[in-house]
């Protein structure tokens with residue numbers, strides 16, 4: 001099982017996000033004042049500074065905006081992964097997140113920009129919080 005670093009709490013901006021991941025939900029915020037999506041989670045809207053933010057649950061589907069294949073990573077928790085794809089995924093709810101693409105045999109050949117993907121939650125040996133990753137659909 002993967003062994004990625006875990007979030008450290010207390011972390012007021014992202015704790016609700018991580019509790020969502022643990023419950024199988026990809027949570028994001030929208031601003032009650034300017035109505036823009038706010039992701040990654042913060043205490044204040046990254047567009048207008050308002051503290052009136054509402055949590056929502058994404059369907060977890062989107063497209064690959066761009067990606068890169070990491071062929072070797074010596075950081076503990078990544079050493080054993082072999083070649084893997086790091087990607088920006090544009091969710092259908094209009095936010096972009098940095099993530100990994102999984103479930104492809106050859107990351108340099110089997111991933112394309114614009115490809116549809118869906119979130120899944122990768123359990124970790126390192127702790128109770130899974131990591132949200134995306135798989136082509």
Ligand SMILES: [Zn+2]
Pocket residue numbers: 031032033034035036045046047048049050
């Ligand atoms: Zn705002």
